[in-house]
Amino acid sequence: MKQDIHPDYHTIKVVMTDGTTFETCSTWGSEGDTLTLEIDPKSHPAWTGGARQVMEGGRVARFNKRFGSLSIKK
Numbered sequence: 001m002k003q004d005i006h007p008d009y010h011t012i013k014v015v016m017t018d019g020t021t022f023e024t025c026s027t028w029g030s031e032g033d034t035l036t037l038e039i040d041p042k043s044h045p046a047w048t049g050g051a052r053q054v055m056e057g058g059r060v061a062r063f064n065k066r067f068g069s070l071s072i073k074k
Contacts, residue, residue, distance in 0.1 A: 009026070010032075012024060012034070014034075015035070016042065
């Protein structure tokens with residue numbers, strides 16, 4: 001490996017939205033810093049089921065609404 005080209009890899013503390021904490025290694029910040037999350041798997045719509053509301057008004061839903069009653073007859 002080349003010397004002095006790699007980022008500093010150190011331990012940081014991560015605080016989730018519900019207050020739980022854990023330690024992990026990262027290149028973010030410096031040794032001992034605290035990363036406070038605003039969105040995590042417990043609050044993000046992609047994991048809590050909120051994404052379904054976004055998909056209801058999408059292109060596929062509109063297509064099915066317009067052409068869903070059409071079918072190919074044999």
